[in-house]
Amino acid sequence: MQKDLTAGPITKTMLAFAGPMIAGNLLQQFYNIADSFVVGQFVGPDALAAVGSAYTLMTFLTSILIGLCMGSGAIFSFYFGKNEPAKMKSRVQAAFLLIGGISVFINILAFLFLDGILRLLQVPEELFAMMRSYVFLILFGIFFIFLYNFFAFLLRALGNSVAPLWFLGSTVVLNVGLDVLFVVGFRWGIEGAAVATVLSQMISGIGIAAYTFIKEPSLRFGKNFFRCEKGAAPEILRFSLASSAQQSVMNFGVLMVQGLVNSFGPQVMAAFAAAVKIDSFAYMPAQEFANAYSLFISQNFGAGKEERIRRGTKSAFGISLSYCAVISVLVFILAKFLMMIFISPENREIIQIGVGYLRVEGAFYCGIGLLFLLYGYFRGINRPVMSLVLTVISLGTRVALAYLLAPLPQIGVWGIWWAVPIGWALADITGLAVMGGFAKRRTTAGA
Template sequence: MMKGDLTQGPVMKTMLLFAVPMILGNLLQQCYNVADTLIVGRFLGPDALAAVGSAFTLMTFLTSILLGLCMGSSAVFSIRFGQKDFDGLKESIFTSFLLIAVISILLNLLAFWSTDLILVFLRVPEEIRGMMREYLIVIFCGIMAVFLYNYFSCLLRAIGNSVTPLLFLAVSAVLNIALDLWFVLGLHRGVAGAAEATVISQYVSGIGIAVYSWFSCPWLRIGKEHMRVRRSCLKEIAGFSVLTCVQQSVMNLGILMVQGLVNSFGTTVMAAFAVAVKIDSFAYMPVQDFGNAFSSFIAQNFGAGRKDRIQTGFKGAVLVSFLFCLAISAIIWIFARPLMLLFVSERETAIIAEGMRYLHIEGAFYCGIGCLFLLYGLYRALGKPGMSVVLTGISLGTRVLLAYVLSSIPAVGVVGIWWSVPIGWFLADAVGLGYFIRYRRRLL
């Protein structure tokens, strides 16, 4: 059995051993902004918390564009690895790196150019607009680092190495927290200091994992014969990458649109949402990463023609995801208040109450998002990334539409925004599962 080969060995054991480092890695990645939020909320006050929280939603959207491109390419890498087509793998690596690097540069330039327009679009209150702009200008400097880390981590995961990205993130997360404390408390750099700490840490992980990949995986190094952009290869990479990017970015664009609606309810609701979203992200992040690990498992076995392992893996993944979501829902429901108190002072009773209301609604329905992440990974791995886009459109379209409609009813208000989310999840689940059941033979 080749190291990183997911087409051999016990199905669930192989999948779980591959998934656990991915889960731990992305939990650490969340520490970047959560450290900012916690330190800013505790030491700089609710206005700074609202500014950094809104910026987090924006950066999640921008990161999702790059992550989607990298994840789409990763599916191609996994299929080539499963087929043992190493020349095809190297050609795909060269083509995808050029494509995503160019897009990253353009995205970075666009972000700097449109900063003020973004603040208007998000309906950021005047009293925190300057603070949020200061934070964004610094945080945008880390976009290329985000590209480097996500590209090489997706490449390593595609060939079955999920441990190395975890190690680089562990070092980077610890560095981020240490720099946060130093810049904010020691140097009194304010929100700009929190952003500077994040950017420096991002470059440590991004450059570090790129250097590691070059020296530790010589068999992946590109030769002159692979430095070409064939139309068929570019079409395949673009097909997977662009559609996965659309799926990821549409998902987060919907959240960004809801952020603007949330901001219209004032600073208290903004701050509550900023904290609750962090807790929410931590809660379902493991099942999101499990869905990505599941996707790599399916893609390698799809490339190898192992239909039996795909079917066994799908059944096992659904069970594991369901049980985890039930457990995490119970934890979030019970500990909603203590979790909110990690980020805000107990004197901020209105922020705590609104955040708890959000968590009690969202936290009860994590099974819906768990199933949806598995469906995203399944269709991407089976060469149908367009179906993931459809499911995202259903989920987020429902969320945005219902959020605006329900919140406009005086008797419902902001609670309508919170309820729109699980409704969108379950509607997309119904469509995705129905499609798979009906066309399973054709898909496999």
């Protein structure tokens, strides 16, 4: 099912397209929360700390692939908007070969250097063996993560945001069920959570690939699969590497912060693991709405509809910032209750640390919501390098301030927390200034 985003009511079209994407990621975040809940309640705070730290590592590794898929999705959407199916198919084949090969390479490197990576993360000795066992198993799912995201971004580029939702929803339900079975029923501990995740990722990746080839026969890989159109591979690399760099730089910064958090010990690690899950769940709808907005921009950019881009941008900013303002108030007020979803009430110090994090981040969700929109805008108008620049500003500020302030006894972990919204603000100011310049030049050129 394809959907043309270049026609119809703007706000209604964007919301209808974004709805399944948001629902899908809410389901994904629900799984992450359920996973942490099962591990935290039935294995213990140390296991929660290990899973939380491992989640940050895996997010970094998979962000490289997700960024590549996201960048290629913008190209697919561009050629779909231009109504050039032959060029689109050649880009799909080139992207699959390139990104698939990169996923295998990353997987091999991660297995080879696993111990060294965990040492760099300053994982406490009492958690090292547990975390290593969990990560070793989770790494087997990397290729399936590539499969799911590649075909999900391909289907979304065609305007089909519903099918990825169904596959994600089904596998999330399976994942939670297997979590309960393996961790609570079979008492496999943290390894059971890892096995449940990998099995679910395998079903999701293979399933959505099969669905795509059944529903979109024109995109099936033929006998010329390994012979791409001249210029297709360089174009894919130009877009995808920029998006991948943006995603990986962002998550590498988070990984560096995780290493700093780990240096404060298991209690801070456990608090951070739980609070980040809540944080991600809270602002995720703004992130997915921005991804939908980006594809809206990309299709209309390909079709040359500048006025529709302008009106869509105004509508998107109003929707996203309104949502972020409301969710900021809710997280700030409910921070303690939200922490107790993961942490037993008797662990008061862990809860208190997490509440501090949430009340700093929660007050400034409009900053990250705006930044997500700026990322989407620059990807949509074929300026993915600008998204990377904004990420470097945001994460560079965050990491630098965190490492500067956290060692000071009178500041400690609060320096890590406050570095985040300051980084968002600097990137937002820069992005808005550049966005205004781009829009002005395009308006002048069109006049």
